[in-house]
Amino acid sequence: MAYRWPAGTAFKRIDLDVEDRSCPVCERYMHVCDHRYHHLWTFEGPTQIVNRLVRCPAPACDRQGCTFSPATALSISMPRWCMGWDVFCWRGYRRFARPWSVPQLCAE
């Protein structure tokens, strides 16, 4: 079930780019072909991650049609999760190292 954000939520925007824009096969400069938006909770509040996806423009390249996304997106959160690693670790520590109950975690 997808998380429903309250109406009017103000997000902090973080733009992510692919670190190496050269194609791994033909070494041509890859162009931005699409954007992937990911909304999640972090300790800084509601956050919008904008991933700029790139693709090789060479029609004869073996990787033509393959989309590359920024690797740093995984350092912020898991794909399709609604919380960042910081919130996930905070909740996990309190749930398992300290035996906080789920209602206590949600209230905090």
Ligand SMILES: [Zn+2]
């Ligand atoms: Zn290529």
